[in-house]
Amino acid sequence: MKQRYLIAGLMGVLSLSVQAKNDPLPDLEDLLSQQLNQLPSNTQISAGSRIERSSSDSMAVTHVITDKDIRQFNLQSLADILTMFVGITTRDNSSFIYLGARGIGRPGDFNSRFLFLLDGTRMNENLLDAGLLGYENFVDVGLIERVEYSPGASAALYGNNALLGVINIVTKTSSKLRGLNTALSVTNDDTQHGRVTVGMRSDSGADSWLSLSGSRLRSKDFPVPGAPAELLVWQDLNKESSSRIMLSHQTGSLQLQAAASRRQRSFPDGFSVLFSGGAEQAAPELETLDNEAYFLALTFDDKISDDMEAYFHVSTHGNDLVRSVPLTLQSGEVEFVRPMNSGRWSNLDGQLVFLGVENHELMVGVDFQKDHRQEFSSRSSLPSQFNFEQKSNESRYGLYFQDLWRITPRFKLQWALRHDDSDFSPARWSPSFTLKYSFLEGHHLLLRHSRAFRVANFLERNANSVFSEPNPQNETIDYNELSLVQRWSDSLSSFATFYYADINNLIHQDFFRPIYFNPPPIRSHGFEFGMDKRWSRGMSLITNLAIQRSRLQGGFGIANSPEFIGKMRFSMPLGNSDLTLSLNTYGVSKRRTFDSHLPGYVSHDISLNWQNNPDLFVALGVRNITDKDILEITDDGFTPYLQRRRQVHLSVNWSWNND
Amino acid sequence: MIKHLVALCLLLFAGEGKAQSLSENELKAAFLYRFSQFSKWPPPPPDKLRFCVVGNPELYQAVTSLLHAQDMDDDTEVIELPNNEQISRCDILFLSQQNRQQTQYWLEDLEQSPVLVVSDTSEGFRQGAMIGLIADANNLSFRVNLTDAKRRGLNFSAHLLKLATEVR
Numbered sequence: 001m002k003q004r005y006l007i008a009g010l011m012g013v014l015s016l017s018v019q020a021k022n023d024p025l026p027d028l029e030d031l032l033s034q035q036l037n038q039l040p041s042n043t044q045i046s047a048g049s050r051i052e053r054s055s056s057d058s059m060a061v062t063h064v065i066t067d068k069d070i071r072q073f074n075l076q077s078l079a080d081i082l083t084m085f086v087g088i089t090t091r092d093n094s095s096f097i098y099l100g101a102r103g104i105g106r107p108g109d110f111n112s113r114f115l116f117l118l119d120g121t122r123m124n125e126n127l128l129d130a131g132l133l134g135y136e137n138f139v140d141v142g143l144i145e146r147v148e149y150s151p152g153a154s155a156a157l158y159g160n161n162a163l164l165g166v167i168n169i170v171t172k173t174s175s176k177l178r179g180l181n182t183a184l185s186v187t188n189d190d191t192q193h194g195r196v197t198v199g200m201r202s203d204s205g206a207d208s209w210l211s212l213s214g215s216r217l218r219s220k221d222f223p224v225p226g227a228p229a230e231l232l233v234w235q236d237l238n239k240e241s242s243s244r245i246m247l248s249h250q251t252g253s254l255q256l257q258a259a260a261s262r263r264q265r266s267f268p269d270g271f272s273v274l275f276s277g278g279a280e281q282a283a284p285e286l287e288t289l290d291n292e293a294y295f296l297a298l299t300f301d302d303k304i305s306d307d308m309e310a311y312f313h314v315s316t317h318g319n320d321l322v323r324s325v326p327l328t329l330q331s332g333e334v335e336f337v338r339p340m341n342s343g344r345w346s347n348l349d350g351q352l353v354f355l356g357v358e359n360h361e362l363m364v365g366v367d368f369q370k371d372h373r374q375e376f377s378s379r380s381s382l383p384s385q386f387n388f389e390q391k392s393n394e395s396r397y398g399l400y401f402q403d404l405w406r407i408t409p410r411f412k413l414q415w416a417l418r419h420d421d422s423d424f425s426p427a428r429w430s431p432s433f434t435l436k437y438s439f440l441e442g443h444h445l446l447l448r449h450s451r452a453f454r455v456a457n458f459l460e461r462n463a464n465s466v467f468s469e470p471n472p473q474n475e476t477i478d479y480n481e482l483s484l485v486q487r488w489s490d491s492l493s494s495f496a497t498f499y500y501a502d503i504n505n506l507i508h509q510d511f512f513r514p515i516y517f518n519p520p521p522i523r524s525h526g527f528e529f530g531m532d533k534r535w536s537r538g539m540s541l542i543t544n545l546a547i548q549r550s551r552l553q554g555g556f557g558i559a560n561s562p563e564f565i566g567k568m569r570f571s572m573p574l575g576n577s578d579l580t581l582s583l584n585t586y587g588v589s590k591r592r593t594f595d596s597h598l599p600g601y602v603s604h605d606i607s608l609n610w611q612n613n614p615d616l617f618v619a620l621g622v623r624n625i626t627d628k629d630i631l632e633i634t635d636d637g638f639t640p641y642l643q644r645r646r647q648v649h650l651s652v653n654w655s656w657n658n659d
Numbered sequence: 660m661i662k663h664l665v666a667l668c669l670l671l672f673a674g675e676g677k678a679q680s681l682s683e684n685e686l687k688a689a690f691l692y693r694f695s696q697f698s699k700w701p702p703p704p705p706d707k708l709r710f711c712v713v714g715n716p717e718l719y720q721a722v723t724s725l726l727h728a729q730d731m732d733d734d735t736e737v738i739e740l741p742n743n744e745q746i747s748r749c750d751i752l753f754l755s756q757q758n759r760q761q762t763q764y765w766l767e768d769l770e771q772s773p774v775l776v777v778s779d780t781s782e783g784f785r786q787g788a789m790i791g792l793i794a795d796a797n798n799l800s801f802r803v804n805l806t807d808a809k810r811r812g813l814n815f816s817a818h819l820l821k822l823a824t825e826v827r
Contacts, residue, residue: 068796
């Protein structure tokens with residue numbers, strides 16, 4: 001019987017290989033969809049150097065997740081994408097998703113220690129410098145061409161917030177969004193998501209697309225383990241909806257982008273559920289969150305003379321978050337307090353690249369941000385401390401210079417220096433030096449030293465001023481890195497990074513009062529390793545491991561700092577069936593919290609994808625297949641939140657193109 | 660159980676034959692050939708298309724093999740350029756793995772000649788190649804600088820422009 005299987009298999013292989021040899025040369029469209037079954041010698045990245053460079057020429061280690069990975073592993077949000085990167089962890093309290101890396105995942109930091117870029121446009125908002133990772137982010141994952149993550153301190157080019165890493169989201173063009181492009185996904189826990197995109201390319205090459213998307217989570221599980229029965233009754237009131245619109249128009253060297261998003265979140269107020277007192281429970285009061293954001297950006301990017309490239313960018317942004325919080329008064333009446341965060345800001349950036357000096361690639365640039373509005377306010381009909389209004393505005397400037405010097409074909413030095421100043425913070429210098437030695441073809445050694453900072457944001461300044469406390473000092477990091485990037489063959493590559501950082505003044509919220517202070521210095525070091533293996537049949541295996549240790553001066557550990565984070569993703573086509581099987585495994589060691597430890601965990605996701613033509617793609621998968629309880633702390637409270645519960649999801653992508 | 664496993668293994672093994680598995684350089688050569696078909700040179704059209712390759716001997720081999728397999732030996736010629744002295748002979752110039760200043764070197768004597776310049780780096784594309792054939796982790800895609808191409812009297816078919824990731 002076994003022989004029969006073997007013979008049948010061999011016949012199949014032979015017939016298919018004969019068929020392959022007789023194939024005519026594919027047309028251009030087929031060539032574009034041909035998968036590289038080997039590692040490309042070069043890819044294009046920009047996050048590491050603030051300028052487009054080939055990966056082999058890059059002076060920083062940059063990790064990339066592509067749209068193919070996003071579809072293959074059915075990733076639903078930016079948080080899902082970032083979780084694939086080496087050493088990154090996310091923590092979700094169902095209102096906000098927090099990011100941690102390099103041993104730093106401070107509770108309540110709103111991701112302000114990462115710089116987020118969308119096609120080069122700075123996206124951190126201007127009150128908390130927050131980076132948004134959930135459905136409130138402007139970009140639907142279906143519009144993402146790739147996400148680049150360049151870990152380490154990069155303030156010498158980017159200034160504020162580029163403390164732990166730079167994350168650049170690159171969107172697709174109409175070559176992939178041409179015609180009508182739709183996506184629909186549903187999950188077993190009543191999450192629905194839909195997207196419609198219309199794109200066109202004119203005869204002159206002008207590229208335009210418009211995308212609308214919406215998500216609805218109708219009955220979210222309460223994220224707290226052991227939620228009381230009185231609360232579970234009202235789970236259908238725990239819900240979220242979001243909608244997004246984004247457009248892009250590119251003609252020649254100019255690109256216009258605009259986007260808006262709205263996220264509404266509501267959940268039953270715990271106090272009114274648990275202390276309603278009546279025998280028959282009335283519907284509880286709801287606490288709501290309403291987040292609206294927009295941006296409009298115009299960029300020019302081109303070669304302006306034989307020796308010079310230019311990039312200019314102007315954008316304007318807004319972000320409003322309104323909360324409605326029920327307060328049960330002693331009389332039994334309910335009063336609603338409505339705190340609001342409102343930000344408006346504009347960015348103006350310019351950059352010139354000059355090639356006129358032999359073996360040097362010089363770059364000079366300016367960044368300017370005007371915060372037109374920074375406002376915290378609260379409204380209540382009661383005359384109380386709940387009514388307040390704090391406003392500010394600010395100007396921030398940055399001037400930077402970078403030189404890439406190709407000393408010999410194998411030896412390069414890149415140095416950069418940036419000067420930053422702003423209305424509420426002293427001026428700062430941020431240097432960076434990187435040496436790269438290519439000791440063999442495809443084998444590179446990088447040695448990097450850089451310094452970065454994060455200025456106390458409006459929330460941190462404002463909170464302290466309310467309590468007449470001095471502003472916390474700016475965070476600084478002295479960062480050293482040794483990396484080895486190696487391409488062993490057409491099918492195997494690896495990277496290894498050892499880093500060591502001294503972090504001073506990491507701003508932290510006081511446990512007893514809502515003010516911010518600078519704890520003692522932190523010493524952080526770690527090792528990151530990863531490899532990428534391809535097989536000719538389209539099978540691939542990508543693994544990475546982060547070992548990290550961050551300690552306060554005196555040897556005390558810090559919260560949310562796992563020492564081991566391991567990830568593995570594997571995919572393979574299933575025979576001739578147009579099916580691909582993808583597995584994703586993710587493990588994190590135990591983490592310290594304020595008063596205890598959270599257990600380590602290993603979680604597995606599986607996805608089965610079907611695509612028999614470029615226009616239809618179907619994915620069916622299960623996340624956290626063993627339904628492992630994953631607990632994380634997102635603030636300085638004692639309550640851990642449940643993460644990534646088992647979820648069955650089905651996604652369909654369909655395109656219709658009439659040309 | 661064992662039968663099922665054997666069957667599954669064979670099924671997986673059979674997958675190898677499914678895709679026409681081209682190496683990266685074979686794929687680039689195929690793209691280059693297709694680009695030549697979708698490009699229009701100013702009159703008079705070249706009697707024999709000369710493909711020049713820089714910086715990548717394997718790509719040179721792949722282009723030579725492909726044109727031979729397509730029965731194009733009489734209508735084409737493939738030249739591997741060691742320096743830019745013979746660059747005026749080229750109708751199509753593929754700059755492989757060249758950075759910004761290396762690209763400048765290759766293009767400095769080209770002036771406004773109608774040579775279709777293709778580069779496989781984003782630096783090469785930004786420095787004057789009309790087509791940037793750039794890889795991501797999984798595929799190759801291409802960008803077109805139509806303004807530069809038109810300046811040199813070259814034009815591309817609407818089909819090529821439609822499939823480009825970006826047209827400048």
